[in-house]
Structure formats: structure tokens, C-alpha cells
Amino acid sequence: MKSEIIAVGSEMLTPYRQDTNSLYLTEKLNGIGVTVAFKTIVGDRKKDLVNSIRTALGRVDILVLMGGLGPTEDDRTREAVSDALSLKIRREGTLVAALAARAAQWRIPLPSNNLKQADVLDGAVILTNPNGSAPGQWIDTTFEDHRKLIMLVPGPPSECKPLFDEECLPRLREIVPPRFIAKRTLRAAMIPESQADKLLAPVYTTYTDVETTILAHAGDIQLTLLCSKSNPEVAQRRVDELAGRLEELLEDWLYSSGGDSSDSLAQIVLYYLGLRQSTLAVAESCTGGMIAERITQVSGASRSFLGGAVVYSDTLKHAFAGVPPQMIAEHGAVSAQVAKALANGIRLRTGATLGLGVTGVAGPTGGTEDKPVGLVYIALSSAEDTEVIEKHFRGDRLGIREWTTQQALDLIRRILR
């Protein structure tokens, strides 16, 4: 069955705000075998809304209308559905009472325009919204001789998501023919996107019953494999078979291939550190704290990650990681020597098993002919050895810092593995 999601709200037609609920709803709809064929974003004008609703009902079976259920004058989704389907609206007494009770509980007067939220379309089932004042509505009706399922759900994510999960999904499951969806996620680090596609496309395109999506960002590649079948075992077998072949092709680039979810590179690094009973400390110059920030995004990072220093100034490179000032004077702050000294120094100062040192030119200023913007040195030091790599990243300041962070985490992963 085909569906359309319409996000209602003029603020989502500005350059500043985007609908993101639809990503969540899409995942849930796909999960029960429903395809999302169209997404529409429309403003608060009733005429435009009615047009969008009639268009959607002409091309899909299932319509999710998101937003425009609040109490203000701009909230016109109910009226638009009424116009589009010629359904009457009635004010529901139990909902008026619930709104009054809610207002009394918050000790605020109940403004008369709030009563709009008690308006229900003829034949609609009221969907309880425990997280807000506007209830949702479920309509199972006929449009141009075809059965149509229409859901009105509130716009705020904290109301939309639980209401959709608890009120819409169970009702849809009873109607949509059951499909099983098998899923696998693979993640790889530092393989260029074009190379990944050239390597993998000849294989995954032959699996026409598995939907393969590749997402790439700053040295991180995420492959999602989905297969929808009426037979769960067949779906799982197809996904696992393809995953196995892609894993082989990805070789060392692959860092995570768990079941239907996946771990971040920082999680994998922390996992290996735990396994080897090792600890890590970092001394960051050009990344300015980004590596530490990414590692400490993971709850429980403190078991293996001690912390470190953001050695943005040359003085701090000396004070916190013991880099000799004459080394900086001789080779420059951006050099293999200084990266190594940072890695060694931070390891010795903190007593960590592993020390990471990073220095580079993030730009947009500060580049020279010898040391252009994007030049980065990353060093990893242990009691036995210090490894240093030189990289030239392209992109803006943020991009160069993100690629450097990814490369640094990948270096740790490769050495620990």
C-alpha cells in the first residue's frame, strides 16, 4: 500500500525550518510494509491545504496529515479535511470537558479559541494525545470509489511520535497485509564514497528485492539493507547473504555490521579499548576538542577515556603535552614531529595506555605553500611504538575538522583491532 505524508505549517516553507517527523514516520510505515510515495509540505492557507489533501487522496491509499491541529487561527487542518471530503464537523462534549479539566489543572483560564481542539470530523475515531491538548483523528473512508485511511496527527515531535506509535500503527497493522521486513546496517570508515559505490554497486544492484541505501558523511559510510517479504526467513536470508558479500568487499574499511542497528565509530573504539583493558587520552590542536566530544557522546566513555588537552596555543602544547618549544620553532606546529610529541606527551602526562596527538591547518586562513589548508598530522603513541600519518583533506573548516576526527578514530580502531 502507498502512502503520503503531508506536513502542515508555513514555518516549514521558510529557509529556516524543516519537517523532520516524516523521517520517523517513514521508518515506522516501512516497518509494516507501507511505502512512502510522496511527501508534501504545505503552509497554513486553507485553499492550499485542501488542494494538497485532494491531490494526495487521488494518488495514495494512506494519508498522514501532520500539524495544524492546535488552537490558533492558523491551525486549519480539521477544516481543510472537512472541505476536501465534504465531512461535517461537530464539537465533541467529552473533549470540551477534557480541555476544561486540563486548563483547571494548570490553573489557567480556558480561552474560547481553544475549543477548536474539541472539533471532530464526522465518522472519525478520536486518537488520545497524552502529551498535548489536541487529539488526533483516524478516518476510514471512501474517496472516488477507493478506500482511504486518513490520520490527523499533531505536529510537535513529542506528541506526534508517541501518538502515531500507539494509536495509528496498531490500526494500520490490522488493515495492511502483513509483510516482514529484514534489516541490516553496515558501517565503514575512510573509504571514499565514489570508491565504495564502484566497489559495491555491481553486487547490491543484482539483489533487486533488497533495498540498499548508502549514506556518506565525512569519511563515514552507512549502508542500510532492507528486504520486505511475506516470509520472514526468506527476507532475513536475502539480507544476510547480501550483507556477507558486501562485508567481504569492504575488508578493513568495515567497522560495524551488527543486526538492525549499528554502532558509531566512537562506540567501536571504546569497545576495543575495553576489550584490551586500555585507556586513551588525546591532545588536540586543529580539531579543538571535537575528538574528545565525539568519544564522550557515548555514555560510559569514562571507563576507557581519561580526557586530554585542547592545545590550541603553542604554549599549551608545551604545558600540557611537553612539546619542546624548539621543536615547534624548527618544524612548525603543524608537523609530524609535533604530532608525535603530542601523542607521546599526553600519554605520559595522563598515564593512559594510548595517547593521540593531532595537529593541522583547518583553514580557511593560516595555510602556506608548504603547509596548505587541509594538511593534518595524526599520531598514536603506545609504550611500544608511535605511528604518525599525514593527510590532505579538502573542504571547509568544519569538513576538515570532521574528516580529521574520523581519521583519528579510525587509526585507533585499526591499531587496537
Add this chain to the structure above:
Amino acid sequence: MKSEIIAVGSEMLTPYRQDTNSLYLTEKLNGIGVTVAFKTIVGDRKKDLVNSIRTALGRVDILVLMGGLGPTEDDRTREAVSDALSLKIRREGTLVAALAARAAQWRIPLPSNNLKQADVLDGAVILTNPNGSAPGQWIDTTFEDHRKLIMLVPGPPSECKPLFDEECLPRLREIVPPRFIAKRTLRAAMIPESQADKLLAPVYTTYTDVETTILAHAGDIQLTLLCSKSNPEVAQRRVDELAGRLEELLEDWLYSSGGDSSDSLAQIVLYYLGLRQSTLAVAESCTGGMIAERITQVSGASRSFLGGAVVYSDTLKHAFAGVPPQMIAEHGAVSAQVAKALANGIRLRTGATLGLGVTGVAGPTGGTEDKPVGLVYIALSSAEDTEVIEKHFRGDRLGIREWTTQQALDLIRRILR
């Protein structure tokens, strides 16, 4: 004039990828007085594409079609426009030659399916795409007796944006009646969104000719004021007048109110540090590097920001900021005392004018009855004084870290101002 943006590509109907180009195009269209009334996302199926194109031409004057111009079988935008408008397609000799030259330059053979990119709709103007192999197309035609402007632009952001700016905008400007758009952006820190709206809405809603948008994220509020008039002076006067009234209401919360762009809180902090000829160093525990990362996002941060330490473990709180172990044993790592000691210690160790110390419980684990998840202490130390604040933030791990970072930067701003 009303417009619609259609983003073409099945990957944007998955839970993993979103159209973002449309935000950029919306800003540019608004900038010449064109409203975006609808945005549609549609997959690669030709039938769905034709349906979307015909729907759009029935409700708007200007249609931007983004994506589906590449060489693969899934790239069907040209064919769909041909079907929707009954326009013939011809293979353009000069474009075939250009594709061949491009392939020769890259020393790769020219696959026959690549020639699709040389297909041009009857009556279309070819729009040069210096950043990719698929050119854009501009069609000025009639649909159901109304004039329609249709643009086919490539999907990749690096091709879409420059092509739209250089080829589409100048052509639109010649046709769209000239409007002047005045813009102001105000930013405020640490005022709750609901409070900001209660405070400001009674004023900005009375300026019905100024479009006010409020964006809120983790303690940061951004207000954008737009006014479109045929008379530039009137538009600017209206926006400036409203901005002045909102500035007064925002009092100390306001941190930036520059012309049509705005500075981040980190930029403002660096600006004040420069003005006072002060330097800053940070000692971060629960934020794990996020504060340093946010400051060093700003190019040139090194003039005032020395760096600091990520003191995730108690050992490093002592080693890098001189926090006495018995203080941690007595008061706990999350305490006002330790925050102050971190701020003082990092200032003295680095020789900075100002030292910032942050400690807290970011969760989701590690909270106790006395020290629940979300409890945070932030201290700022100078030679004269140390100020410490206690906060209780709600939210998940990321949210608590983001609010803490924002609060820390705002504390520095308020003390320097």
C-alpha cells in the same frame, strides 16, 4: 508569484535522507519576492513524477524541479516533464560533444547511457552546469492558459546551488515584479522558548507586514524578521522599528542584533575577549570538549582562546587543573567547589585571563538522589573573582551537554560585557 519546489529521488523518501537544497532555494526565491507555497518530495517512478509535475503546474506559477538529471536509468525528470507538458525531446549535438570532451579529459570511456544528459526539451534554454555533467533547463511556457516558468536543476548541492544562482535567478529577476526584502536577525541566549514567545508575540503579531520566525535550540533563540515592499526604505523602516521594540523586550538575553546576518554566541564571546584583550582557557568534565569545539569552530579563535583540558577522569582534574583529590573525595566531582577549582586551576596553569570550569551529570546513568542527571556547575575565574552557577537541565545526554555549553558561553559573555 507563487512557487513550488519538487525534490526528485527515491532516497529522499527513506528514513535516512532529507532534501536540504530546498532551504537554500527558498531563501533565494524569497529574496526576489517569490513565495514558496508547496514543497514536494517524489521518488524515481515516472508515473509519480508526472503526477507531481501536473499538480504543481495546476497551483503555482514557478516550478523548480531538482534532481533526476543524471545518466542512470533512475534519472527520469526530463522524460516526466516531456510527458506532463507534451513536449518533444531532442538530443543536442553540442551537449554530446561536451560530454565526450569531459570523458576524454578524465580519460574514461563515454558510456552510451550518459548521452541521456544531452537530451533537451523542445523550447528549453540550456543552463550551463560547470560543476557536473548534467546541464539544467529553463522552460517558459503555457499550461492551461497560464504562463509557467519551469526550471530543471541538478540534485547534488555543489551543482544545484551555483547553477540556480547564476542561471535561474537572473532570468527570474527579469520576469518577477521587483520587490525589496528587508531582513534583520536577533539572537538571544538562555531565555526559555515559551517565555520568549509570551514576551514577544504581543508585539510582533501586530506587525502583520513583517514575517517573524522564531527558531529555538538548546538555549539559543534566533528571530528572523522579513519585510517585503516595493519601496526599500519603507521595508527597512518597518523591520528596524520592530527589531528595536523586540531588542528592548529581550534586555540582557539579547546577544546579537546585526543587520541581515547574525553571529553565534561563540563569535560574540571571542569578540568581547578581543575587545578586553583577554584570553580564555577551559577545563571541561561533563561537556567532554564540546565548549572548546564550539569556540574553535570560529576561524581566528586562536587570537583569544588558548585551549584547555578535557578532565573526564578525576586524575586529570588533579593533573591538569590542580584540583586536590581530597576536595573531590569530600564534595564529589560534581560540586560547586570542584567547578571553582577547575576554573581557577586552568587559569593559573595556562596563564589565561579567564578560566572556565564545568562539571556535571550528563546521564543517562550516574545520577543519584543528591546529584541527579542534569545537575551542572559552571565556574568562571579571573584574577579578581570566581563566579559559580548551579543549573538543573532536563533532556537527554546530548541535550544536557548542549544546554551546559550554551550556559557556559553565556556566562562568559555576561561577565565580559
